[in-house]
Amino acid sequence: xxxxxxxxxxxxxxxxxxxxxxxxxxxxxxxxxxxxxxxxxxxxxxxxxxxxxxxxxxxxxxxxxxxxxxxxxxxxxxxxxxxxxxxxxxxxxxxxxxxxxxxxxxxxxxxxxxxxxxxxxxxxxxxxxxxxxxxxxxxxxxxxxxxxxxxxxxxxxxxxxxxxxxxxxxxxxxxxxxx
Numbered sequence: 001x002x003x004x005x006x007x008x009x010x011x012x013x014x015x016x017x018x019x020x021x022x023x024x025x026x027x028x029x030x031x032x033x034x035x036x037x038x039x040x041x042x043x044x045x046x047x048x049x050x051x052x053x054x055x056x057x058x059x060x061x062x063x064x065x066x067x068x069x070x071x072x073x074x075x076x077x078x079x080x081x082x083x084x085x086x087x088x089x090x091x092x093x094x095x096x097x098x099x100x101x102x103x104x105x106x107x108x109x110x111x112x113x114x115x116x117x118x119x120x121x122x123x124x125x126x127x128x129x130x131x132x133x134x135x136x137x138x139x140x141x142x143x144x145x146x147x148x149x150x151x152x153x154x155x156x157x158x159x160x161x162x163x164x165x166x167x168x169x170x171x172x173x174x175x176x177x178x179x
Contacts (some may be wrong), residue, residue, distance in 0.1 A: 019061060023048060027068045034076055041140050045069055046115060047148040049087070050108040051155055053094035062091070077128060085127075086118040105152075112148055116141050 026044040033042050049065045066087055073082040090111050097107055120137045124130040 023065055030072055041143055042147055043144050044147055047151050050111045051152055086115050090115055
């Protein structure tokens with residue numbers, strides 16, 4: 001039985017489809033969680049954006065995530081692009097810190113906490129006239145740190161099992177018993 005090895009272009013296409021499927025799924029989860037809880041506590045798309053800043057993603061993919069985040073703010077607050085007030089500066093800070101502090105895994109967590117603090121302490125009380133609840137902000141930060149941690153675990157584990165399968169198939173192909 002011949003083993004079919006996929007080309008690099010096909011693998012890139014699968015990764016792009018996987019990427020867009022993940023951001024669409026996170027967008028839907030964010031909308032449903034807001035609908036159920038009547039408050040935005042979990043920002044799955046923002047967590048994925050913070051991780052994507054430090055991965056090999058194209059500008060178009062980051063733009064797609066920003067567009068969905070802007071659409072989310074349109075659903076939540078009826079103002080399109082409200083969250084872009086802190087997303088754009090955080091993006092520039094993320095690109096600069098990626099060049100300066102290469103290799104630290106704490107950077108997405110710091111960016112996420114900065115985004116959540118800006119939203120809870122600046123945008124909601126001053127821009128939207130929503131009162132800040134002291135118990136709400138730490139719960140929001142801790143919940144999103146857990147979501148970011150789960151997404152980073154899933155993202156870091158991608159491709160690990162496939163490498164074992166490829167090594168097994170190469171050994172099987174090279175052994176004289178397989179012919």
